[in-house]
Amino acid sequence: MNKQVISVQQLNKHFANNHALKNVGLSVEQGEMVALLGPSGSGKSTLLRHLNGLVCGDKTVNDKPSNGYIEVLGVPVQKNGKFCKTVRASRCQTGYIFQQFNLVTRLSVLQNVLIGGLNSTPLWRSLTGRFTLAQKQQAMNALERVGLADFATQRVSNLSGGQQQRVAIARALMQQAKIILADEPIASLDPESSRIVMDILSDINKKEGIAVVVTLHQVDYAVRYCPRVVALKKGEVFFDGPSEQLDEGTLAALYGSKVTPPQSNKSKTPVPQLWAQTA
Numbered sequence: 001m002n003k004q005v006i007s008v009q010q011l012n013k014h015f016a017n018n019h020a021l022k023n024v025g026l027s028v029e030q031g032e033m034v035a036l037l038g039p040s041g042s043g044k045s046t047l048l049r050h051l052n053g054l055v056c057g058d059k060t061v062n063d064k065p066s067n068g069y070i071e072v073l074g075v076p077v078q079k080n081g082k083f084c085k086t087v088r089a090s091r092c093q094t095g096y097i098f099q100q101f102n103l104v105t106r107l108s109v110l111q112n113v114l115i116g117g118l119n120s121t122p123l124w125r126s127l128t129g130r131f132t133l134a135q136k137q138q139a140m141n142a143l144e145r146v147g148l149a150d151f152a153t154q155r156v157s158n159l160s161g162g163q164q165q166r167v168a169i170a171r172a173l174m175q176q177a178k179i180i181l182a183d184e185p186i187a188s189l190d191p192e193s194s195r196i197v198m199d200i201l202s203d204i205n206k207k208e209g210i211a212v213v214v215t216l217h218q219v220d221y222a223v224r225y226c227p228r229v230v231a232l233k234k235g236e237v238f239f240d241g242p243s244e245q246l247d248e249g250t251l252a253a254l255y256g257s258k259v260t261p262p263q264s265n266k267s268k269t270p271v272p273q274l275w276a277q278t279a
């Protein structure tokens with residue numbers, strides 16, 4: 001049996017009176033590629049941010065102390081609505097990809113990738129920007145991996161959105177992330193750039209065995225790239241299973257409107273049509 005890399009138990013999160021996550025439980029094993037689906041506002045980003053220790057769950061549930069617990073890569077992230085001391089250790093091993101790339105656009109592509117290795121760099125080297133030859137080689141390898149080695153010296157601001165997202169993935173590789181959490185990584189990209197970014201994430205998942213959890217609005221991309229789908233609805237886990245089991249009825253109940261399920265996730269042809277949800 002594969003090692004469990006993410007464990008979420010009884011997670012609740014309120015924002016004032018808004019119950020954004022309701023008793024969420026989730027378990028992800030090493031090597032899995034999981035799509036997180038659900039209508040807008042269903043809690044996908046909030047759940048990802050909890051996994052990365054950016055947000056803490058509720059301390060109490062119905063006036064009783066919460067039993068909420070999150071563990072990532074065997075390291076406790078938060079327990080009973082409080083961060084654990086080990087949260088930083090887990091964050092160092094977690095690559096986080098944002099919709100808006102989160103790069104330093106005035107720096108070069110290579111410098112942005114090198115930033116991914118800062119956790120393993122002494123402070124004085126980080127502050128002076130003096131990276132070792134080995135680190136530069138590692139960063140170049142990461143850029144090679146996402147097909148951007150030729151862009152290493154370019155300013156990030158000169159790159160397209162799709163290319164910038166590939167730099168963000170290279171940065172996660174430089175970080176030697178053991179899992180990747182990607183929050184709507186293709187939401188602002190055109191279909192061709194989206195395909196390239198999803199191909200790269202899928203390749204990293206398959207070749208390195210890195211678990212990937214990716215929030216998506218496009219059901220077709222989820223089915224094509226992710227063998228497993230977890231769908232949230234109004235903060236609750238509504239569906240958790242093989243993506244091929246996402247039928248028309250399930251999708252209609254999830255999104256509250258008719259959504260045609262893609263034919264097959266085995267198809268090698270380009271993703272033909274987007275079933276983007278804006279509910």
Ligand SMILES: Nc1ncnc2c1ncn2[C@@H]1O[C@H](COP(=O)(O)OP(=O)(O)OP(=O)(O)O)[C@@H](O)[C@H]1O
Binds near residue numbers: 046
């Ligand atoms: N920092 C915050 N402060 C207050 N409310 C928040 C905050 N973050 C999220 N919420 C609320 O929590 C709920 C879940 O939001 P979340 O962004 O997780 O949904 P989502 O499924 O990722 O949506 P989308 O697909 O539109 O990004 C929403 O009602 C949102 O308004």
